[in-house]
């Protein structure tokens with residue numbers, strides 16, 4: 486370097502904890518020095534801690550657990566960006582203690598995830614997967630008047646638990662099906678939003694008793710752990726369905742399997758599970774459940790949108806700007 490040349494700026498070190506789309510990596514490489522875990526399985530807490538030790542930033546997914554252990558050696562870390570709207574994998578108190586910003590990816594996945602709730606709802610109510618397996622197994626001999634009867638979605642009552650952006654988008658889809666919409670939420674929505682969704686706020690117990698289809702969309706937390714267990718399932722109608730696109734752990738999976746076996750409810754459609762990607766093997770023994778592998782946001786457009794938003798958040802934070810989707814604003818400029 487000649488004496489007149491300016492020193493090249495120091496590029497922040499960033500951990501990319503999971504495989505991402507190549508254009509995302511290229512975007513990051515323009516600005517940062519990357520430590521890339523080009524794998525589809527998550528790093529263990531110990532590995533995460535090791536690799537965060539010398540980093541200023543990190544891009545993670547909902548499967549990496551960002552808590553005290555992962556942050557234990559992270560003395561230079563400024564920001565961790567989650568490629569997910571849910572951030573129950575972040576221990577916000579641990580982030581705050583280290584003054585590390587956390588971010589998530591809201592909005593870009595709202596409609597795609599609401600579509601998935603409807604896909605599961607339709608498939609579950611009309612036994613789409615069960616009957617397809619039956620057909621493929623060569624059982625179809627005759628059209629039967631009383632064969633493979635499902636339950637109606639149109640003009641039924643949908644009960645949405647968790648009425649944030651995605652819950653509201655599901656409600657609006659329900660209106661197109663002539664559904665009556667009940668909801669339960671931590672706080673009641675303002676009158677204008679209720680009116681836009683034509684949704685009525687009710688107590689949890691009322692919703693469980695009255696809904697033909699119960700859809701779970703709320704965040705996972707200690708308060709929502711096993712919100713739906715044996716007792717709540719018993720309140721539901723024997724003709725009702727339960728759809729979970731929120732998080733594993735909100736439903737007590739063992740209690741649900743028992744309820745499906747005993748026909749306490751008609752059927753369930755699940756995209757998320759306790760301890761996923763492991764699955765309670767009981768689910769594989771009951772026909773009246775539709776099972777998908779946490780694909781709520783999985784369209785090419787939306788997953789690219791999530792990645793790019795997560796990168797926007799990360800680069801903003803590394804540049805000292807307030808990230809657009811900061812989950813712990815309490816430490817901003819604190």
Ligand code: DGY
Nearest residue numbers: 547568569570571782
């Ligand atoms: C989300 O964005 O929270 C999805 O569930 C993916 O983790």
